[in-house]
Amino acid sequence: MAQLYELKTFASENGNLTVFENVIPGTIQRVFYIYGAGQSPRAGHRHWRAWNALICINGSCRVYNHDGKTETTYFLNDPKQCLVLEPEDWHIMDEFSRDAILLVVSNQLYDKDDYIYEPYPNSRVLTVSE
Structure with missing residues (x-):
């Protein structure tokens, strides 16, 4: 089940320092970022093994999630x-x-076999292309 956290942040007159630690299990194996996406939907999948932490470091976006229930x-x-x-998720x-x-x-390297593209049957959002 997805969970929203507030990361520990230290603010001072010199700016802010936000710390990402002890958030996902295992070792960080992969880091990537998405930008210039506009209104285009991204993802449309879940995983067999990978845990992912999403941080919108600038601007905003919406994330729809369905955990099967x-x-x-x-x-x-x-x-x-x-x-x-x-x-x-x-x-x-x-x-x-x-x-x-x-x-x-992410705590996993990219592996095409880790992706599950079929949504849950009772999901209201069915595919990225819709």
Whole structure:
């Protein structure tokens, strides 16, 4: 089940320092970011093994999540927010602001066999292409 956290942040007159630690299990294996996506939906999958942490470090985006039982929509618009997706969390990110930069941190390297593209049967969002 996806969970939204507020990352530990230290603010001073010299700026802010936000710390990402002890958020996902295992070792960080992969980091990537999405930008320039506009209104195009991204993802449309879940995983067998990978845990992912999503941080919109600039701008905003929406994340739809379905864990097989519950549908939830999150709006990420603060770099202190961190949405942790467990492997069973089928998700789509969309409604990116023009300045959005979505950072994704994963505990697994890319493996095409780890992706499950079929949504849960009772999911209201069926595919990325819709």
